[in-house]
Amino acid sequence: xxxHDLEIRRFCEEERMIVPFDLDQLNPASYDLLLGNEIxxxxxxxxxxxxxxxxxxxxxxxxYLRPGQWILAETWETFNMPDDIAGLFFLKSSRAREGLExxxxxxxxxxxxxxxxTLELTNARQxxxxxxxxxKKIGQMVFFLMAGVPDISYAQCGHxxxxxxxxxxxxx
Numbered sequence: 001x002x003x004h005d006l007e008i009r010r011f012c013e014e015e016r017m018i019v020p021f022d023l024d025q026l027n028p029a030s031y032d033l034l035l036g037n038e039i040x041x042x043x044x045x046x047x048x049x050x051x052x053x054x055x056x057x058x059x060x061x062x063x064y065l066r067p068g069q070w071i072l073a074e075t076w077e078t079f080n081m082p083d084d085i086a087g088l089f090f091l092k093s094s095r096a097r098e099g100l101e102x103x104x105x106x107x108x109x110x111x112x113x114x115x116x117x118t119l120e121l122t123n124a125r126q127x128x129x130x131x132x133x134x135x136k137k138i139g140q141m142v143f144f145l146m147a148g149v150p151d152i153s154y155a156q157c158g159h160x161x162x163x164x165x166x167x168x169x170x171x172x
Contacts, residue, residue: 062131
């Protein structure tokens with residue numbers, strides 16, 4: 001079952017499922033997510049990703065993603081998923097219509113907590129750069145009520161709990 005606005009609000013207010021929680025970001029069946037202060041870009045030398053603080057950028061003076069550029073970005077919000085709630089990230093349709101793509105890797109397991117969602121974003125445009133800045137509406141999270149509490153705990157088996165910033169891939 002997909003959670004509606006009143007249930008999303010209840011979980012956010014009572015269990016701190018999303019921090020910070022803002023009623024203006026609540027939709028009938030989802031919650032709008034904002035872009036955070038940090039991204040990771042490919043290094044011109046070597047294989048590592050370089051952290052870039054974009055907190056000084058704004059709508060009037062944005063950071064520009066070059067055509068074809070791929071980045072990791074973080075949400076403004078931190079998540080604390082309850083035992084029986086899962087979430088799925090979707091890019092805002094307005095962002096997709098501008099030419100931004102997301103790699104569909106935004107699943108939030110029950111008990112995923114203390115973490116910002118890391119987003120894999122690409123400017124699919126061929127000729128134009130795309131502006132981004134902290135606080136820009138980037139996507140929305142849809143929440144699902146599980147049929148019960150899972151036997152396997154993400155708090156024990158997950159690799160991405162407690163990550164308060166954008167993170168590269170975890171290697172097994």
